Amino acid sequence: MQFDEAKNKFVQTWGALGSQWGINKTMAQIHALLMVSKEPVSMEDIMQELQISRGNASMNLRGLMDWGIVYKANKPGERREFFIAEKDLDELATKIAKERSKREIKPALKVLKEVSAVEGDTSEEAKHFVAQTKKLYDFVLKADEMIDKVTEYKDNWLGKLMMKILR
Numbered sequence: 001m002q003f004d005e006a007k008n009k010f011v012q013t014w015g016a017l018g019s020q021w022g023i024n025k026t027m028a029q030i031h032a033l034l035m036v037s038k039e040p041v042s043m044e045d046i047m048q049e050l051q052i053s054r055g056n057a058s059m060n061l062r063g064l065m066d067w068g069i070v071y072k073a074n075k076p077g078e079r080r081e082f083f084i085a086e087k088d089l090d091e092l093a094t095k096i097a098k099e100r101s102k103r104e105i106k107p108a109l110k111v112l113k114e115v116s117a118v119e120g121d122t123s124e125e126a127k128h129f130v131a132q133t134k135k136l137y138d139f140v141l142k143a144d145e146m147i148d149k150v151t152e153y154k155d156n157w158l159g160k161l162m163m164k165i166l167r
Contacts, residue, residue, distance in 0.1 A: 010036060011050070022100060026052055027060040031069065031085055040073035040082035068095045094151045105144045112137035 001009075011032040018028020029050055034041055041049075047057045061083055064070035069092055073082045086092045116133035118126055 007036060021096075022104065023063070024060070026050065026056055027063055030057065030060050031064055034064075034070055034083055034085035035087070037084075040075060040084045042078075042080045042082050044080065046083070067099050097147050097151050101144055101147050105140060105147070109137065109140055109144065112140060 011029050014032030014035075015025040015029035018025055018031075021028070023031075030046055033046060033049060043054065043057050043061065046052070046061070047054060050057075061070060064085075065072070069086045071084055071086075073084045075082050086095065112133055116130050116137055118130050
């Protein structure tokens with residue numbers, strides 16, 4: 001397989017996987033392109049490479065920057081904006097996990113807590129509903145706490161040292 005073909009296949013595959021991770025295809029393709037690019041890439045080059053509009057590129061780059069996994073980069077003598085992706089895969093995974101927790105898990109926990117507080121209905125169906133939603137809340141809370149524990153080592157110098165020793 002030639003380099004250009006391999007790069008295109010990677011970008012297309014990463015884009016297809018993106019929708020399974022909760023982001024749109026174009027956002028994932030832009031991320032893939034930036035992740036495997038050695039040098040910062042201009043918005044114009046992203047648009048040309050992926051055959052997308054300026055508005056689409058701009059909106060998705062802003063989204064990736066909101067996630068904290070793409071950054072603006074300056075090139076001396078250039079007026080255009082350039083972008084780079086987070087290259088540290090541990091840091092990338094940590095940022096994605098934290099962001100997904102904030103955007104998906106925390107709101108779900110809020111709803112589960114709210115709906116499991118049914119009052120005034122003593123029917124068996126209501127009791128079953130409350131019991132199940134409380135169990136689900138407890139399970140999702142434990143999962144979120146595990147994500148917090150796994151990702152917090154990045155913010156802790158002792159945790160970073162332990163990870164280096166374990167490698």
